Amino acid sequence: MNIIALVKQTPDTAQLSASMDGLKLSAEGGPRIVNPWDEYTLETAIQAREEHGGKVTALCLGPPEAADALKTALAMGVDEAVLVSDPAMADSDSLTSARILVAAIRKVGAFDLIVGGRAAIDGNTAATAVQVAALLGVPLVSYVAELRNLDPSDRTLSAVRLLEKARETVTSRLPALITVVKEINEPRYPSLIGIRKAARANIPIWGCKDLSLDAAAVGAGASGVEWRTELPPVREAHIEMIDGGPEDAARTLVDRLMEEKVI
């Protein structure tokens, strides 16, 4: 099977602290990780290859330092990794990012399965992978919590989708694009051998020229939305600690909640 894993590098939200707010964390040079949802993406793709053979190619759109996310992907066990990166691509919105990724996917070649995560924790649009499926015109199976049957010979897959109010079992034709949620697996840790191999790996970088994309067709200028970002309003601590033993505290708490009209 030819499998493509879509991976993003995101700020490491575990590093947020009193001295590291959201703007500092997002600024250039801030601490970065593989998007937490994409750990499941990578594990799903690698497991599919382990079961069915073939090759996993990880694609990551981002600045040059996003190559680190691909090193992690290689260390976990993907076969190939490509960084899609060009200064002209900066600040692309989700649809423009999807168009760039589609160009990269076409350059990778024929595929049976594309795997993405439910969302990336920075933009949290949950849109790019969906839009890649729409632009490619391949079936989309989103929010996958369980891949029951992936059958490359029959060209079908069956999956359980985790929706807000239901679990839905669907079947789809292949090739398809799936997005995964955390329940699907437990991502492996990179092995030592994997880490050593990844450190030596030469990760190709594809820019606009390599993808035959006009620089004016990507980036902020080509995007349908623009955005300004600021810190959320500071929240003053305003806690009322409720003292006393269980019965007294329970009475006081229920009083407060009834005054607040939340129960």
Added chain:
Amino acid sequence: MASNLIVWIELVDGQADPIAWQAMAAAGKVAGDLGGSLTAVVFGDGVCEIARQAIEAGADRVYTADDPSLGRYRVEPYAKLLARILEHEPPSVVLMGASTAGLELSAYVAALAGAGLAPDCTDLHVEDGRLAAVRPALVGNLVSTVTFKGAGHQCVTVRRNIFQPEDPDPSRTGEIIEVPAALSEDEIPTTVASVETADGTVSLTEASIIVSGGRGVGGPEGFKPVRELADALGGALGASRAAVDAGWIPYAHQVGQTGKTVQPDLYIACGISGAIQHLAGMKNARVIVAINKDADVPLYRYAHYGIAGDLFSYLPAIVEEVKKRLGR
């Protein structure tokens, strides 16, 4: 330039999901400033009554598509049909709820229509005659204000439980336009084989009250008093990542960065310290109560009420008090 609003009415099991009327309310909030009309779209199998409800909720026009292939939401047939309707509409703001389906459908439609997208918004307003959408980013540690460029359609989804619908007005009238499905069943690449709904439990993202347990509950059996309080309050049961990763409770209950984002009126956190990843999913709850044996946890910075004590002593007492006071 006037901009029309087009709202997708999401159905779940043939009935409008409450989030659909919240999306209508969001549309109503900006319709005046944008100066356009309000259109609803309803797809399903037997949607006549819903179309009527959409008019009572404020729609001037309703597009309906009634077909067995549309009986349950699937992205391809819904997105292609909505995109086809948009081809014949002047540049419009396409609004829907940021449910699992709405997030997916709006992104797909935006790709087909070449539209800008602002997902999971918590506020909408109009700046210089153009729509501006406010949305949290970086798991609640940034706020983005998204504005649209160009002259095309604009797709927006709104977070659940933010916009409050007004009472329906049965005297309103509107036009109903029937359209055929865009795809036949054999052109749809996916088939829904079975659906399992969690009967009798309150959906986490819709709940107005959530009681959650974390590492401090100590094990699967530790969720018993947490669940009892959720039941006594008619609320939903939540959990932190630590509790889910330990295998004490299924992932569907996880609140936070890699789980669900919730915005209930009341969030009671039991044995949860308040890691940034958990706060991301719940810090906008209207009232937050933290029960933790530690007297100093990060969650106290966000909580409105705190009880520093053993949850296994305090929770049963709170359950009793709730039952007594609410007569349940």
